[in-house]
Amino acid sequence: MLASSALAGSAAALPGLAQAASPAPSTGLHKGSGPDxxxxxxxxxxxxxxxxxxxxxxxxxxxxxxxxxxSxxxxxxxxQTWPxxxxxxxxxxxxxxxxxxDAALADGFAVKPGxxxxxxSLKLADGSTAITVTNGATVWSIAKSGTNFLRATSADGRTVLEDVHFxxxxxxxxxxxxTGPVEAAPKLxxxxxxxxxxxxxQTGPIRAVVKLFGKFTGEGGDWMPFSMRLYFHAGSASVRIVHSQIFDGDPAKRFIRGLGLSGHVPMRDELHDRHVRFGGxxxxxxxxxxRPLTGLRRDPGETFRAAQVAGMPTPPLSEMSERVRPNLQFIPAWGDFRLRQPNADGFSIIKRTAPGFGWIDVDTAGRAPGLGYVGGTTGGVAFGMHDFWQRCPTGLDINDAASDKAGFTVWYHAPDAPAMDLRFYHDVMGMEDYVDQNRGLDVTYEDYEPGWGDASGIARTMEFRLWALPATPSRDRxxxxxxTxxxxxxxxxxxxxxxEADMFGPWSPPAADGNPLREKIEARLKRELDFYVGQVDQRRWYGFWNYGDVMHSYDNDRHVWRYDIGGFAWDNSELSSDLWLWTSYLRTGRADVFRMAEAMTRHTGEVDVYHTGRFKGLGTRHGVQHWADSSKQPRISNAAYRRFYFYLAADERCGDLMRDLNDSAKALSTVIIERKVNAREGDNRMTGSIGAGNGLPEGQVMMGFGTSWGxxxxxxxxxxxxxxxxxxxxxxxxxMKSIAGLKYGWLAGGAPFDLKTGRFLGAGDEISISHLSGVFGVFEITAELLTLLDVPEYEEAWLDYCAVYNLTAEKYTLPGGAPGAAGRGLRQAHSxxxxxxxxxxxxxxxxxxxxAEFFGPGDRTDRxxxxxxxxxxxxxxxxxxxxxIEISTNDxxxxxxTAIENLTLIGDVLRP
Structure with a gap:
């Protein structure tokens, strides 16, 4: 088949890539290579x-x-340990x-057996209707059914929290x-x-985890299924809540106005011993x-003022100034407080005495950390949300603080913000058939098909924390x-x-060997990593659905990312941006890169993937909206992008997302996942389509080796x-074995696939090579697999593909003069x-x-x-x-x- 010395020889018997390459010197990540x-x-x-x-x-x-x-x-x-x-x-x-x-507050530890x-320690008791977690002086009651998932929580024997619900x-x-004609008000x-x-x-003794399932119920029927986990750690008065919900409504009929987490706090103290706090x-x-005691015309006494400001119990009223004590009832009691973060750049606080009376402006600032508190000297609750200003519009409410029971709400979509509008963003524009849709694809890079840009089935995970407290904490606490x-x-x-354990494919820490070419590569690696970390804030890539993603391509003329141009807008994991960030974190240990990769993992695994409905298990190609493009593919729902966070953070939600993909290949029975590039003038068929509608027997689908099987x-x-x-x-x-059994192996590109057995069928006697086949984590996952499984015939087929992809025309021949691999795209990436x-x-x-391929013209020759x-x-x-100029997230x-992996694999032969 192939006439090339590049394919001569057999694979070396190498158990792992860490041994195949010359290990680079350690740079002492995380303050030295010593600590575990x-x-x-x-x-x-x-x-x-x-x-x-x-x-x-x-x-x-x-x-x-x-x-x-x-140690x-x-x-x-x-x-507490688990495998x-x-x-x-x-x-x-x-x-x-x-x-x-509060354990391990020093730095640098070894993990030792024993x-x-x-x-x-904490204790968990499983009852018939509720689960009780006792954590020192804090006792949590978790309902197994109903609307209030936290029924009651006590601190030091007093109930401080009740009726927590979404x-x-x-x-x-x-x-x-x-701005338009007067219409009937929307129905709420x-x-x-x-x-x-x-x-x-998990039941403890150090960590307890309770998973709850449910759905939103009301006059509009059951919708938005959710799961959540409650995490308790010994010695903490708080619970961490990781809540994941799926939007499964009709975007044209259900516009989300408000999403909140609420609860109640019994208020026992005198009004002047009740406190409200917001993080600044x-x-x-x-x-x-x-009821404030400061700023009055008459001074109640310094001890009263100091205690109230500190949140401490004030002295007995008998010690208060006679000029104030008889007139306390004339000082307004403020019952309702609101903090709103409508965008990433500013928040405001307002308050009022009670419903029916006017709101008073309090103050404004930039970015709120998302913490509130309401309570008194005998108990209260702190409440908050992670990524608060990044997920704007958000808010914190405290109401009825002057009554016997205060309420609080963490708004993860504030109700006074515009309603969420998840409808597709343009009309058909004449693209009724595949031919015209292909013309649209040609000009805007958007793969459009009416009805496919559907938001129903996407999800979002939010993280909250509640503290049940015996008294108002100090200001520094x-x-x-x-x-936090x-x-x-x-x-x-x-x-x-x-x-050192040889995980996540071929990567290695930076090496300082004085090689000017290595230094040139490392300089670009750092420059582009710094650039993307900075672009998140400069370009305000924030919001409920957007935070965690980056844009795909840059518009040099407008000096903006192409946020409104078809397939050039949101990236949606295209060409493995997640993988790049996580691999960059592994080799640098940078906290800012970890947190950017964490936010991207949360976003791309939830928003860019369908969790229910006809596209379940598939993800959406890059576009103006995260769900807009009609190309729905496994390459986006790819578990390769979630594994890092699952293992590094022991994150159970990522584990759920990956497990949900185990049978996602079934979606290929009913969904055509290819773009419409095969549709030509006068031919409105999806010829050669990999996916549904291919006439295969039940239980079989056409599957590409790269973007699907990989x-x-x-x-x-x-x-x-x-x-x-x-x-x-x-x-x-x-x-693996069935690919190796095909005539052209990996070069066949795809074949009929049996969903039950995992085998590829057919002869595989046609060459079909795509520049995308290996760039959605396939290279990295395959490198891992070949260190774990002994399938020599597959290894040969894969190495043939790796060696031939970038060959020039004069270096190979194919039967009958058929076109082959010359001129394939992403040649630099395939180095x-x-x-x-x-x-x-x-x-x-x-x-x-x-x-030579790596230092060639590159995949964007105009850059x-x-x-x-x-x-x-x-x-x-x-x-x-x-x-x-000409920056592209693909590139x-x-x-x-490629730079990281080439330095790892062949850094020893890099010559100036």
């Missing part, structure tokens, strides 16, 4: 509410069933660990903006989150009493709580341990290593494929060729690949911004991954 675990940020926190993370282990490590502990400056720190993943030989690959609140004693308001039309529809099931996932910006705090909401402290595994590999791999599932392993191995084949086959020529960024100011832009992601 360290704080993500430069300094340990002053306090925290408990920690959980994943710890990697080299192949062959025996799992210690007796437990583990942290550090403070001695032995107890841990996350296993190596094929049965040894432990990842463990999950949890600490109590349990340690001394941590505070609720939503939607309306039947988008609403009148005041209210619904409440109702629990339908409960599971206990830059460590600030706004705090007042329900509340500021710490605000910091805005920038949570995080213990995490030293990424050098991930590297994406499913990550889900099956994760299921296999998490549970040692023989089914998941067989799906992988059967696919890492050439490098991989060179390492695995120990072929110096392939290694040299890979560097200076190493151009510096520059600032644009004045009347050319709305506000000063930084830009890099940045693929170049970044």
């Amino acid at each position: 675990v360290a704080w993500l940020d430069p300094a340990p926190p002053a306090a925290h509410e408990g920690q959980a993370w994943g710890q990697p282990w080299p192949r062959g490590t025996k799992y210690d069933k007796s437990g583990y502990h942290l 550090g400056k403070d001695g032995k720190i107890p841990l 996350l993943a296993w190596w094929p030989d049965g040894s432990i690959k990842w463990t999950g660990h949890a600490t109590a609140a 349990a340690a004693k001394g941590a505070p 609720h939503a308001t939607d309306q039947d039309k988008p609403g009148d903006d005041g 529809i209210r619904s409440t989150g109702t629990i339908t099931g409960a599971e206990i996932e 910006e830059d460590g600030g705090l706004w705090g007042e009493a329900v 509340l500021a710490q709580m605000s910091a 909401m805005e920038t949570p402290a995080r213990l995490t595994a030293n990424t050098m341990r991930v590297y 994406s499913l590999l990550a889900a099956w791999l994760t299921e296999w290593e998490r549970t040692r599932s023989e089914w998941a392993k067989s799906m992988i191995v059967n696919g 890492r494929f050439t490098a991989y084949a060179g390492v695995m086959r120990d072929d110096p020529e392939l290694k040299r060729r890979a560097w 200076d690949q190493y151009a510096e960024g520059h600032r644009v100011t004045g009347d050319a832009v709305l506000r000063p911004v930084d830009e890099i 940045a992601s693929q170049w970044g991954l």
Whole structure:
């Protein structure tokens, strides 16, 4: 078939890529390569509410069933431990660990086998209708059914929190903006989150996890199914709530007006001993009493004023000035307080005495951390939401604080903001058939088909925290709580341990060897990483649905990203931006990169993927809206992008998302996932379509090796290593062996696929190579799999593909003169494929060729690949911004991954 010395020889017997390449020197990630675990940020926190993370282990490590502990400056720190993943030989690959609140406040720890004693502990009791968690002096009652999932919570024996529930308001039309004809007001529809099931996932003694299921119920019927987890850590008075809900309504009929988490707080104290707090910006705090004693015409006394400002109990009234005490009833009591963050740049606070009376402006500032408090000297509740200003429009409400029972609400979509409008953003524009839709694709890069740009089925995960407190905390303690909401402290595994265990494919930490070419590559890697981290804030990539994503392509003329141009707008994981960020974090240990990758994982796994409905299990290609493009594909729902966060953070929600993809191939039976590039003038058929409508027998679908099967590999791999599932392993191995059995192997590009067995069928006797096949995590996942499974025939087929992809026309021949692989796109990105084949086959020529391909013209030939960024100011832009000419997230992601992987694979033959 192929006449090329590049394909000569057999694969070297290499158990793993870490041994195939020359390891780069350690850069001491996380303050040196010594510690197993360290704080993500430069300094340990002053306090925290408990920690959980994943710890990697080299192949062959025996799992210690007796437990583990942290060993550090403070001695032995107890841990709760559970297995996350296993190596094929049965040894432990990842463990999950949890600490109590405020444990490990030094830095730099080793994870050691053997349990340690001394941590505070919590207890979980499973009753017939409720689950009780007792955590020191705090007792939580979790309902197994009904609307109030937290029935009552006590602190020091007094009930301080009741009736916690989720609720939503939607309306039947988008609403009148005041500029058009007068129309009937929208009809408001209210619904409440109702629990339908409960599971206990962990019982303590350090960490307890309760998972709840439910749906929103009300006059509009049942809708928006959700799941949530409640996390409790020993020694903490708080519960962390991770709530995931699916929008499954008709976007043309249900416009979400408000989404909130509410509860009640019994108020027992005198009005002047009741307190309200809101977190402010830059460590600030706004705090007042329900009935103020400061600023009065008559002074109640310094001890009263000081105590009230501090949130401490005031002295007995008998000690108050006679000029004030008899007249307390004439000082207004403020019952209702609101904080609103309508955008990422400003929030405001207002208050009023009671409904029916006017609101009074209080103050404004920039970005609220998302914390509120209401209570008194005998108990209260702090409440908040993570990513508060980033998920705008948001809000915090306190109401009836002057009554016997105050209420609070965390608005994760504020009800006084415009209603969510999830309708598609343009009309048909004459694109009724595939031919005209293809013409539209040609000019705007948007794959459009009427009815396919549907938001029904997308999801969003939000994180909240509630503290049940025996008294009003000090101002500095509340500021710490605000910091917890805005920038949570995080213990995490030293990424050098991930590297040493040979995980997540070929990557390595930066090496400082004085090589000018290496320095040139590292400079661009850092420059583009810094640029994207900065663009999130400069371009205000925030909002309920948007936060976590980045844009796809840049408009040099307008000096903006192409936010309104078809497929050039939101990136939606295109060409593995998630993978680039996580790999960059692994090699640098940067906290800002971790948090950007975390936000992207939350977004791309929820908003860009369908969790119910006809597209369930598929994701949406890049577009002006995250759900707009009609190309629905596994390459976007790809579990390869979730595995990092699942393992590094021991994040159960990511585990759910990946498990949901195990049978997502079934969607290919009913959904045509290809774009319409095959439709030509006079031919309105999807010829050669990979997906539905292909005339195959029931139980079979056409499946591409790269963007479909390659994406499913990550889900099956994760299921296999998490549970040692023989089914998941067989799906992988059967696919591998059947690809190797095709005439042209990986070069066939795709074949009929049996959904039950995981085998590809047919002869595979036609060449079909796509530039996209290997760039959605397939290269990285395959590199992992070949260190885990011994399927030599598949390895040969894969290495053939890697070696031939970038060959020029004169280097190969195909039967009958058929067109082959010459001129394929993304040639620079595929230089890492050439490098991989060179390492695995120990072929110096392939290694040299890979560097020549990498330093070639690039995948965007009109761009200076190493151009510096520059600032644009004045009347050319709305506000000063930084830009890099011709920047593209496709290019940045693929170049970044290729640079990292080439340095790892063939850095030893990089010559100036």
